[in-house]
Amino acid sequence: MGQQHPPIGRAAALLGQARRVVIFTGAGMSAESGVPTFRDALTGLWRQFDAQTLATPEAFRADPALVWGWYEWRRHLVSRAEPHAGHRAVSAIQSRVPHAVLVTQNVDDLHERAGAVDPLHLHGSLFAPRCSACARPASVPDDGTTEAGPTGGRVPPPGCVRCSAPVRPGVVWFGEELPRAALAAAVEAVSSCDLLVTVGTSGLVYPAAELPHAAARLGATVIQVNPEETPVDAVAEVNLRGPAARVLPALVEATWGDTGRR
Ligand code: OAD
Numbered sequence: 001m002g003q004q005h006p007p008i009g010r011a012a013a014l015l016g017q018a019r020r021v022v023i024f025t026g027a028g029m030s031a032e033s034g035v036p037t038f039r040d041a042l043t044g045l046w047r048q049f050d051a052q053t054l055a056t057p058e059a060f061r062a063d064p065a066l067v068w069g070w071y072e073w074r075r076h077l078v079s080r081a082e083p084h085a086g087h088r089a090v091s092a093i094q095s096r097v098p099h100a101v102l103v104t105q106n107v108d109d110l111h112e113r114a115g116a117v118d119p120l121h122l123h124g125s126l127f128a129p130r131c132s133a134c135a136r137p138a139s140v141p142d143d144g145t146t147e148a149g150p151t152g153g154r155v156p157p158p159g160c161v162r163c164s165a166p167v168r169p170g171v172v173w174f175g176e177e178l179p180r181a182a183l184a185a186a187v188e189a190v191s192s193c194d195l196l197v198t199v200g201t202s203g204l205v206y207p208a209a210e211l212p213h214a215a216a217r218l219g220a221t222v223i224q225v226n227p228e229e230t231p232v233d234a235v236a237e238v239n240l241r242g243p244a245a246r247v248l249p250a251l252v253e254a255t256w257g258d259t260g261r262r
Pocket of ligand 1: 173
């Protein structure tokens with residue numbers, strides 16, 4: 001059972017006082033833009049598969065067209081989606097707080113499109129494909145060439161212009177390391193923050209899921225925005241049980257009196 005009256009006032013007081021804030025987002029942040037959360041993504045065409053097995057280097061090696069097609073389908077979905085009021089509220093927090101770092105596990109670009117400053121993408125991006133052999137960055141396919149993504153399932157990946165090996169999605173798969181620079185910057189931000197706001201993440205996938213716990217251990221306050229209970233409840237000083245698109249603008253308004261950006 002969630003709380004009936006979200007303690008938004010307490011959260012606003014904490015946010016209003018904070019000088020160094022980390023906003024940490026997961027798939028629930030994009031849900032109300034129509035991008036299904038990771039664990040809800042395997043509907044329709046993809047129902048027969050298991051996300052945990054598709055999002056692996058082994059799956060790509062075994063069936064590159066299947067995995068590339070799945071990510072192209074997701075990229076199309078994201079391209080058609082629009083950021084919501086919660087994404088804009090995150091950018092508003094960045095513009096109000098003296099030092100606010102956005103750390104996201106999301107591979108979409110909705111934060112960027114809502115005006116976020118330098119989001120750290122811990123799990124990579126749908127828009128940064130690279131060669132699976134030599135790691136040369138590859139261009140995102142033209143929309144016209146990827147129509148099979150949303151409709152036909154399998155799409156053979158393009159070849160690398162340098163070495164001809166298959167191009168792979170620029171996302172982090174299970175069993176792979178997180179991008180070092182982004183992870184280091186996130187750890188640094190978490191180590192020095194006085195408040196971490198976690199939004200729409202199940203807190204199950206490590207090492208990213210460690211960040212709210214690390215912040216709490218190091219003395220920062222944690223606020224959680226999520227309609228459901230998660231393992232982060234244990235360290236969150238305030239739990240705002242509701243959807244990001246409603247709760248985050250309400251939090252900005254309760255803190256600064258309006259939802260607009262300065
Ligand atoms: P999950 O799909 O595990 O969890 C989504 C969370 O969002 C859940 O806790 C939901 O309760 C919550 N949620 C759903 N709708 C929401 C809404 N409207 N507002 C706020 N919260 C909402 O997604 P992540 O925690 O992001 O990694 O998953 C972490 C990683 O697991 C992903 O980045 C992906 C996946 O494996 C990789 O691909 C490496």
